[in-house]
Amino acid sequence: MPDDLAIESAVVDTTDAPVDTAPARESFDVEPPYDTAAGDLPDDRFLDRELSWLTFNERVLELAEDPEQPLLDRVRFLSIFASNLDEFFMVRVAGLKRRIAAGVAVRAASGLRPRDVLESGLRTSHDLMLRQGELFRTEIVPALTTAGIELVRWGDLTEAERTDASVVYSDRVYPVLTPLAVDPAHPFPYISGLSLNLAVVIRNPETDKEHFARVKVPPIFSRWVEVAPERFVPLEDVIAAHLDVLFPGMEVVAHHAFRVTRNEDLEVEEDDTENLLKALEQELLRRKFGPPVRLEVEDSIDPEILDLLVKELGVTDAEVFRLPGPLDLRSLVEIADLDRSELKFEPYVPATHPDLSEVESASPVNMFAALARRDVLVQHPYDSFATSVQRFIEQAAADPRVLAIKLTLYRTSGDSPIVDALIDAAQAGKQVLVLVEIKARFDEQANIGWARKLEEAGCHVVYGLLGLKTHCKLALVVRDEPSGLQRYAHIGTGNYNPKTARVYEDLGLLTANAEIADDLTDLFNNLSGYSRNTEYARLLVAPSGVRDGLLDQIGYEVDHHRAGRPAYIRLKVNALVDETTIDALFEASRAGVPIDIVARGICALRPGVPGLSETIRVRSILGRFLEHSRVFWFAGGGDPRAWIGSADLMHRNLDRRVETLVRIPSEEHVRELGSLLELAMADRTSAWHLAADGTWERRHLAADGTPLDDLQEMLIARAKGRKADAAAAARRA
Structure with a gap:
């Protein structure tokens, strides 16, 4: 959804529910049955939400199609489009299929039944993917070639380049590969979601009998193998060219790339918070084995091999996407990240907000003194996150006058200075409360790790309210000052993530406003304790x-x-x-x-x-x-x-x-x-x-x-x- 041009995924996140409601699942955002008898308003007044999402991703594709955009950023938009569509299938298509399987026939607010939306969504997705492939082949690859960046197939390599690629294969790739045969003694292997695979047909020259085998393209390696400066070949091409090494004594008859998308949504029953972390970890293991919702194959695939894949994976014809190779254009992010600044947007280094700039000194502004003077409204990435929100938390952690820090953590970066500051604060004896949302979709495993790390450092870690995700972005600092206790707050629209703050546009309010501080104090008590206060002066x-x-x-x-x-x-x-x-x-x-x-x-x-x-x-x-x-x-x-x-x-x-x-x-x-x-x-x-x-x-x-x-x-x-x-x-x- 994103952060980018490093926008990891442009898909939206967010929301919540009353404390006394039944436990909600972290799931596809199912539309509830809707009563269209709302006065004299027409029944067809709503657009369908899922189809509207596809038009959003089409807009991302239009940016990739725009020749006025910098070339490598067009490549990045192609990668984002592909990543977005993967999540659409993993979550939204999976949710529609679940509703259909459960016999849900209630029409959405748009008037469409789940089956109508699914069929239309599959057709539209297929059309968009074909359009993406055509753009890649006919415009992006030639434009990259003109710029000196070549994306080629194995047949385009020189003998010297093939020799170099073979060395890479034998030294690094071959030891990792695990061919899986299919025969009476070897059942059809499990195909992990979003993995790129080769379906291989081999023949025993002694019996003349053909066999099927699957070879997974290892995701631990770069997808694009550099065979010469800025000249790349897909890793699956390198593997395919050496299948005879992988199956010695056998004849390689054919090979075809394919890719499976699975339902990777979570269904966690929240019986109590003590068991929630374990239940989520178990569900994360089950996620890997969700049912397939899409099969992507190269359009040159042998019909018999396709029939085998369809049968073994249990997908319908509508869920089969025949596409020109190479598959999985998410990997184009590797090309977009090349060090060719002239082919990208001009780099932008965020500036410190004027209200947080020290005119008379080169030292960082004292955040508490600055906020005592005035509220500061920051807009990232135009205003620096590092010298505003991050500095606010870091100074609070280091300030001996600060008694307590409370913060919500929904998503953050792998090397988070925010988390490091909270740990430092706890180890310095400050009261630190961190509400970690361990059900943040696709960041669950990372957040479980953060929660444990924070707990080990002495932070008070809570997981929010049963049945609800905590998505708000809040920080509250309590400081002992000569005039008495003073509280400082941050409320934002984005996560406490320094990396995404460089590429996500977000707003944040830094303030010492007493009413807002009172509201946050009550809200944190509600989230960590048993308060049921629902009245706030400045908050909704x-x-x-x-x-x-x-x-x-x-x-x-x-x-x-x-x-x-x-x-x-x-x-x-x-x-x-x-x-x-x-x-x-x-x-x-x-x-x-x-x-x-x-x-x-x-x-x-x-x-x-x-x-x-x-x-x-x-x-x-x-x-x-x-x-x-x-x-x-x-x-x-x-x-x-x-x-x-x-x-x-x-x-x-x-x-x-x-x-x-x-x-x-x-x-x-x-x-x-x-x-x-x-x-x-x-x-x-x-x-x-x-x-x-x-x-x-x-x-x-x-x-x-x-x-x-x-x-x-x-x-x-x-x-x-x-x-x-x-x-x-x-x-x-």
């Missing part, structure tokens, strides 16, 4: 408060509009799916309230429908950074209000996760967020525009053919300008 907290709080704000805008006061709604989210919220936006539009929505991924709302959503505009912005922040801005009758936080407008976020939105205290920051959303929606800003029929149109050129403004490049220029102004001020000082 899911599952009890985010949806209702936003519905109230939407209703207020309707009242302001009818009274002739300024009324406007501006939203920025990763996904907009929740039907109740969408219906409220429809009603606001019917009342005449202008509504602007920036949705990176899924959007189930139909904009611009006469009599329903005529005042609603929807845009999507994708680029070198992954747009990840969530902003909720309301004109408020002339007194604008804004919230930021971790919650998307999806069922899982609003009902099955602990999410927080914080109301921004500073009028200056509220204006700043309003201007940011206004800029994103401006006609001169390049974006995709959503039509009422669910199609997205990319508008990146003006009527005269000149490029429209790129939002991210504009924000980079603004950050550089602020950095230059700060440097000039320092020189004057």
